[in-house]
Amino acid sequence: MADLAHEMDLGHPEHESTGIDNRKLGMWAFLSSEFLFFGALISNYLLYSNRAGFTGVYPSEIYDIPFTSVSSFVLLMSSLTMVLAHNALSRGDQGGTRTWLFATAALGAVFLGGQVFEFTEFITLYDMKLTTNPAASAFYLLTGFHGTHVAIGVIMLLSLWGISRRQGELSEKHGMNLELVGLYWHFVDIIWIVIFTVVYLLSVPPA
Amino acid sequence: MTATAERPTTTIFRRPSSTTGLWSWLTTVDHKRIGIMYGYAAFSFFLIGGLEALLLRIQLSQANAEFLTAGAYNALFTMHGTTMIFLFVMPASAAFMNYLLPLLIGARDVAFPRLNALSWWIFVFGAIFLYSTFFFGTSLAPVGVDGIGGIDGNLAAGGGPGTFNFLADSPDGGWFGYQPNAGPLYSAGTAMDYWALGLQIVGLASLVSSVNFVVTVLNMRAKGMRLLRMPVFAWMTTVTSFLLLFSLPIIAVALFMVTFDRQFGSLFFAATNGGDPILWQHLFWLFGHPEVYILILPAMGIVSEILPTFSRKPLFGYSAVVFAGAAIAFLGFGVWAHHMFSSGITPVAQAAFGLATMTIAIPTGIKIFNWLGTMWMGRIRLTTAMLFAIGFVAMFTIGGLSGVTHAVVPSDWQQTDTYYIVAHFHYVIFGGAIFGLFGGMYYWFPKLTGRLMNEKLGKTHFWLMLLGFNLTFAPMHWLGLQGMVRRTWKYAPETGLEPWNVAVTIGAFIIALSILVFIYNWFTSRRRGQESGLDPWDARTVEWMVPNPTPEYNFAVPPVVGSLDHFWHLKYDQDAEGRAVRKPDGDEIVARIEYEQLNPAEPIHLPNPSYFPVLVALGLPIMFYGIIYHETLWGKALIAVGAIITLGSLIGWGMEPLEEPHHVEHEDHDQVGEASFDG
Amino acid sequence: MSVEEHTHHPTPAQYWKIAVVLGVLTAIEVAMYYINDAYNLGALNAVLLIILAGLKFVIVVGFYMHLRYEKPTLNRFFTAGFILAMALYTVVLTAMGVIAIRGA
Numbered sequence: 001m002a003d004l005a006h007e008m009d010l011g012h013p014e015h016e017s018t019g020i021d022n023r024k025l026g027m028w029a030f031l032s033s034e035f036l037f038f039g040a041l042i043s044n045y046l047l048y049s050n051r052a053g054f055t056g057v058y059p060s061e062i063y064d065i066p067f068t069s070v071s072s073f074v075l076l077m078s079s080l081t082m083v084l085a086h087n088a089l090s091r092g093d094q095g096g097t098r099t100w101l102f103a104t105a106a107l108g109a110v111f112l113g114g115q116v117f118e119f120t121e122f123i124t125l126y127d128m129k130l131t132t133n134p135a136a137s138a139f140y141l142l143t144g145f146h147g148t149h150v151a152i153g154v155i156m157l158l159s160l161w162g163i164s165r166r167q168g169e170l171s172e173k174h175g176m177n178l179e180l181v182g183l184y185w186h187f188v189d190i191i192w193i194v195i196f197t198v199v200y201l202l203s204v205p206p207a
Numbered sequence: 208m209t210a211t212a213e214r215p216t217t218t219i220f221r222r223p224s225s226t227t228g229l230w231s232w233l234t235t236v237d238h239k240r241i242g243i244m245y246g247y248a249a250f251s252f253f254l255i256g257g258l259e260a261l262l263l264r265i266q267l268s269q270a271n272a273e274f275l276t277a278g279a280y281n282a283l284f285t286m287h288g289t290t291m292i293f294l295f296v297m298p299a300s301a302a303f304m305n306y307l308l309p310l311l312i313g314a315r316d317v318a319f320p321r322l323n324a325l326s327w328w329i330f331v332f333g334a335i336f337l338y339s340t341f342f343f344g345t346s347l348a349p350v351g352v353d354g355i356g357g358i359d360g361n362l363a364a365g366g367g368p369g370t371f372n373f374l375a376d377s378p379d380g381g382w383f384g385y386q387p388n389a390g391p392l393y394s395a396g397t398a399m400d401y402w403a404l405g406l407q408i409v410g411l412a413s414l415v416s417s418v419n420f421v422v423t424v425l426n427m428r429a430k431g432m433r434l435l436r437m438p439v440f441a442w443m444t445t446v447t448s449f450l451l452l453f454s455l456p457i458i459a460v461a462l463f464m465v466t467f468d469r470q471f472g473s474l475f476f477a478a479t480n481g482g483d484p485i486l487w488q489h490l491f492w493l494f495g496h497p498e499v500y501i502l503i504l505p506a507m508g509i510v511s512e513i514l515p516t517f518s519r520k521p522l523f524g525y526s527a528v529v530f531a532g533a534a535i536a537f538l539g540f541g542v543w544a545h546h547m548f549s550s551g552i553t554p555v556a557q558a559a560f561g562l563a564t565m566t567i568a569i570p571t572g573i574k575i576f577n578w579l580g581t582m583w584m585g586r587i588r589l590t591t592a593m594l595f596a597i598g599f600v601a602m603f604t605i606g607g608l609s610g611v612t613h614a615v616v617p618s619d620w621q622q623t624d625t626y627y628i629v630a631h632f633h634y635v636i637f638g639g640a641i642f643g644l645f646g647g648m649y650y651w652f653p654k655l656t657g658r659l660m661n662e663k664l665g666k667t668h669f670w671l672m673l674l675g676f677n678l679t680f681a682p683m684h685w686l687g688l689q690g691m692v693r694r695t696w697k698y699a700p701e702t703g704l705e706p707w708n709v710a711v712t713i714g715a716f717i718i719a720l721s722i723l724v725f726i727y728n729w730f731t732s733r734r735r736g737q738e739s740g741l742d743p744w745d746a747r748t749v750e751w752m753v754p755n756p757t758p759e760y761n762f763a764v765p766p767v768v769g770s771l772d773h774f775w776h777l778k779y780d781q782d783a784e785g786r787a788v789r790k791p792d793g794d795e796i797v798a799r800i801e802y803e804q805l806n807p808a809e810p811i812h813l814p815n816p817s818y819f820p821v822l823v824a825l826g827l828p829i830m831f832y833g834i835i836y837h838e839t840l841w842g843k844a845l846i847a848v849g850a851i852i853t854l855g856s857l858i859g860w861g862m863e864p865l866e867e868p869h870h871v872e873h874e875d876h877d878q879v880g881e882a883s884f885d886g
Numbered sequence: 887m888s889v890e891e892h893t894h895h896p897t898p899a900q901y902w903k904i905a906v907v908l909g910v911l912t913a914i915e916v917a918m919y920y921i922n923d924a925y926n927l928g929a930l931n932a933v934l935l936i937i938l939a940g941l942k943f944v945i946v947v948g949f950y951m952h953l954r955y956e957k958p959t960l961n962r963f964f965t966a967g968f969i970l971a972m973a974l975y976t977v978v979l980t981a982m983g984v985i986a987i988r989g990a
Contacts, residue, residue, distance in 0.1 A: 016426040016427070017425060017426050017427070017428050018425050018426055018957065018959050019957060020425075020426070020956075020957055020959060020960065022318045022319065022422050022426050022427075023319075024960075025421075025422045025425060025426060025959070025960070026318065026319065026418050026419070026421075026422045028960045028963050028964060029417075029418050029421050029422065029452060029963055030418050031964065031967075032452070032453075032963045032964050032966060032967025032968070033414065033418075033452045033453055033455070033456050033967060034456065034967075035967040035968050035970070035971040036453050036454070036456040036457050036967065036970065036971050036974075037456035037457075037459060037460055038971075039971035039972070039974070039975045040456070040457050040460035040461070040490060040493075040975070041460055042975070043975040043978060043979055044460070044464070044475070044486065046979060046984055047483065047486060047979065047982055047984050048481075048483075051481065053481055054480070054481045055480075065916065065919055066916075069912065069916045072912060073909060073912055076905075076908050076909070076912060076942075076946075077905060077909075079905075079908075079946055079950050080901060080902070080904075080905040080908075080950075082950070083901050083949075083950045084898055084901060087895065087897075087898055087901065090895065130467070130471055130472065130473050131471075131472040131473060131474065132474075133474060133480065133481060134473075134474045134475060134477070134480065134481050134482050134483075136474075137467070137473035137474050137475055138475070140473075141463070141464065141467060141473065141475075145463075155854070159858055159861065163862070173864065177861065182950075182951075183951055186946055186947070186950045186951045187951070189946060190942075190943050190946050190947060193939055193942045193943050193946070194939060194943065196915075196939070197915065197935050197936065197938070197939035198939075201915060201916075201918075201919045201935055202931075202932055202935055202936075425959070453967065453970055457974075483982070485982065486982065489978045489981065489982070490978075493974060493978070540970065540974065544981065552981055553981070556981045
C-alpha cells in the first residue's frame with residue numbers, strides 16, 4: 001500500500017501506463033504538432049513561389065545550390081554527432097558526450113552561419129528582402145523560423161555541454177534532457193531535409 | 208526512498224516553500240490551485256465580455272442609434288468575440304480540466320506540474336497584454352489607396368459620430384481578423400497588433416497544456432484505470448487536447464504572418480502586392496473550426512458526468528459517447544471551408560465541405576440520443592446542475608439544427624453574415640458550452656469548498672438564464688433571415704428590425720441579472736453553504752472518493768479501479784433485473800474511504816513550488832511589447848530584456864529538480880482548498 | 887526508465903554507416919538537380935527527388951530518432967501529425983489552385 005502511495009509521487013514515476021517516460025512522450029507529442037507549424041509555412045511558400053505577376057526577384061531565381069547543398073550536408077552530419085553524443089552518454093563516456101555535444105552545436109552554428117551568409121547575399125546582391133514580394137516573404141519566414149529553431153537547439157546543446165563541464169558529468173535527469181534535445185535536433189534536421197528538396201531543388205519561378 | 212548522490216545546488220534563488228498567502232499562489236504547481244486561478248480569471252473575462260455585449264445590445268436596440276460610434280461598435284464586437292472565446296470559454300474549460308483530470312484518473316497531479324503552472328501564467332499575462340490595448344492601442348483611419356473609393360473621409364479617425372467613443376482605439380478587425388482588412392493598410396495603428404500578439408501568447412498557453420494533459424492521461428492513470436474505464440470528462444479532455452495540439456500551430460503561423468505584415472512589411476496578405484486574402488481565411492479556419500470543437504467537447508464531457516449521476520443510471524452507451532467525441536474531433540479537421548462558402552471557393556470545394564459538414568451531425572446525434580437514453584427511465588433528481596445539463600442538451604440541439612442548415616450550401620449563402628449565424632453559434636456556445644460549464648460549477652463546487660451551492664438561488668439563476676438566453680438569441684434566427692446583417696453598427700427603421708431587437712436587448716439584460724444571482728450564490732455558499740460531506744450527490748466516479756474540499760495530495764491511497772463507474776460499484780450491487788441496490792454497508796464503505804483519504808499512513812511528498820514558471824511567462828509579454836514598438840530604442844530594449852528573462856528562467860528551470868530532496872515532512876495536513884486564498 | 891536501456895541501439899559504427907548513406911542520398915539529389923537542369927525530366931524529377939528526400943527522412947526518424955525501436959505509441963503520434971499535416975495542406979493547396987486537379 002505504501003509502495004503504491006509512493007509510486008504516485010511525481011518525482012519517481014515508476015509506473016507509467018504506456019511504459020514510455022513522461023518527458024519523452026511529451027516531446028514526441030510536441031514534435032508531431034510541429035508538422036502542422038512547418039506544414040503551414042511550407043504551404044505558404046508553395047503558394048507564392050511561382051505565382052506570376054510579382055515585382056522583384058523570386059527566390060528560386062537566385063538559389064545557390066552548391067552552397068546550400070554543403071550547408072544541408074553539414075546539418076545532416078550534425079544529426080550523426082548528436083546521436084554519437086547520446087550513445088557516448090549511454091556508455092558512461094562523459095568526455096565523449098561533451099565532445100560530440102559541442103560538435104553538434106558547432107555544426108549547427110556553421111549551418112546558421114551559412115544561412116546568414118545566404119540571406120546577406122540575397123539582400124545585397126539581388127535586392128530580395130522580406131518586403132520585396134509575397135514569394136520572398138514566404139521564403140524568409142520559412143527559412144527564418146527554421147533557423148530560429150536551429151538557434152534554440154544550439155543554445156540547448158551548449159547548455160547541456162556547459163552543465164556537463166561544470167558538474168563533471170550529466171546526471172540521469174540531464175541524460176534524459178540530452179535525449180530530448182536530440183529528438184528536437186533531429187526533427188529540425190528532417191524539416192530541413194524537406195525544405196532543401198521542396199524549396200531549393202524543386203521550386204521554379206513562374207514561366 | 209533516499210535521495211541519490213548529492214544534487215548540486217544550481218538554482219540561484221532558494222526554492223520557494225510557502226503554502227499560504229500570495230507567494231504560494233504565485234509559485235504553486237498544484238493543479239487544483241492552477242484550476243482555481245484559471246476559473247476566477249475566466250469568469251472575470253466572462254463579465255467583461257458580457258459588458259461588451261450589453262453595450263452592443265444597447266446600440267442595437269434602436270434603429271439608427273448613435274449610442275456607440277461605429278468605431279466603438281467594431282471594437283466592442285471584436286473584443287466581445289475574442290474575449291468570450293479565448294479568455295472565457297477556453298480557460299474556463301481549462302479550469303475544469305486542470306482541477307479534475309488527475310482526480311478523475313486517480314493521480315496526484317498532472318505529468319508536468321511546473322509546465323502546468325507555466326500554461327497558467329502565460330495565459331494570464333497574455334490576457335492582460337491583450338487587454339492592455341484598451342490603454343495603449345491605437346486605431347487609425349484607413350489610409351486612402353488610389354483606385355479604392357469610399358474610404359477617405361468615410362470614417363473619421365476615432366470612430367465617427369456617436370456618444371460613446373471610448374474603446375474606438377481597440378482591435379476592431381473582428382475576432383477572426385480577416386485580411387487585408389485587419390492588416391497594416393486598412394487597420395493602421397497598434398490595436399490589431401495587440402490582438403494578434405495577445406492571441407499568440409494565449410495560444411501558446413493552450414499548446415503547453417495540451418501536451419501536459421495528453422501525457423497525463425496516457426501515463427498517470429491509477430491501477431486498473433484502463434482508457435475505456437475513464438470518466439467521459441477525462442476522455443473529452445484528451446480529445447480536446449489533441450485538437451489543441453494539432454490546430455494551434457496553424458493559427459500560430461497565421462498570426463506570425465499577420466504580425467510580420469503589420470510590423471516588418473512582409474506581403475503575405477497585401478492584396479495590392481499580390482498577397483492572397485483567401486490564404487488567411489484557410490489558415491484561420493483550419494484552426495478556427497477545430498477551435499469550436501475545443502469549445503464544446505469539455506462541456507459535453509461535463510454533461511456526460513452530470514446526467515448519469517442525477518438519473519441514477521449509467522451513461523447510455525459509454526463507448527459510443529467516447530468514440531463519437533473522438534469522431535467529432537477527427538471530422539472537425541475536415542470541414543473548415545464551410546466558413547468560406549461565400550468567399551469564392553470553387554463549387555467542388557463547396558460541395559465537398561458541405562458534405563463533410565453534414566457528417567458531423569452523425570456522431571453529434573449519437574451523443575444526444577445517448578444522453579436522452581441516459582435519462583430515460585432514470586430516477587431523475589432536478590438539481591441545478593442537472594437543470595443546466597438538460598438545458599445543454601436542449602439548447603445545443605437547437606443550435607445543432609441551425610448548424611445543419613448551414614451545411615446546405617445555397618442556404619448558407621443566404622444565412623452567412625446575417626444574424627441567423629449569430630443565433631446558431633450562440634445557441635451552441637452559450638446554450639451549449641456555457642450552460643455545461645455552469646452545470647459543472649454547481650456539480651463540482653463541493654470539491655473546491657466542501658459546501659453545496661444554494662439550490663433555490665441556483666434554480667433562480669437557471670430559469671432566469673434560460674429565459675433571458677432564449678429571448679436574446681431565438682429572435683436572431685428570424686432577424687437574420689429578414690436581412691439583419693452582422694457586424695454593422697446600425698440598421699434603418701424602414702427595415703422593421705427594431706421591435707425584435709428591443710426584445711433581444713431585454714433578454715440580454717435578463718441574462719445579466721441571472722449572472723448576478725449566480726455570483727451572489729457563489730460567494731455566499733463558499734462561506735455559509737451547507738456542508739457537503741464526501742459524497743453529496745451519491746456519485747459514480749473516482750473524483751468523489753476524496754474528501755471535500757480536496758486535500759492537497761488528492762489521494763492518500765490511490766484507487767485500484769475495477770470498472771467503469773468504480774465508485775458506484777463500491778456502493779451498489781445489481782439486483783436480478785439489473786437495478787442498482789445499495790449495499791447494506793454502503794454508508795460504512797463511504798465513511799471508511801473518507802477516513803483513509805484524510806489520514807495518510809505515510810508522509811506524502813508533493814512537487815515543490817517554483818518561481819520559474821511565472822518568470823518564464825513574464826518574459827513573453829515584455830518581448831511582445833517590444834515587438835510592437837520595435838522601431839524605438841526602448842522597444843528594442845524590451846525585446847532583449849524579455850528574451851533574457853524567458854531564456855534565463857528556462858535554463859534555471861532546467862537545472863531545478865521537480866522535488867527537492869526529502870528532509871522536511873509536510874506538517875500541514877490541512878485540506879487546502881479555497882480557504883487559503885487570503886490575498 | 888529502466889525499460890529504455892534494454893531496447894536495441896545501433897552501434898557507433900552503424901551510425902557512421904547511416905551517415906554515409908545519408909550523404910550519398912544528398913549527393914544523388916544534388917546530381918539530379920543538375921541532370922534535370924540539362925535534360926528536363928519533368929515530373930520524373932520531382933518524383934525522384936521526393937523519394938530521395940523521403941528516404942532520408944525515414945532513415946533519420948527511424949534510426950537517429952530511434953523510432954524504429956520505440957513503443958508503437960510514439961510512432962502513432964508522429965505519423966498522425968505528419969498525415970494530418972499532409973492531408974490538410976494538400977486540400978488547402980488544391981483549393982487555392984496550386985495543385986491542379988480536374989474540375990476542382
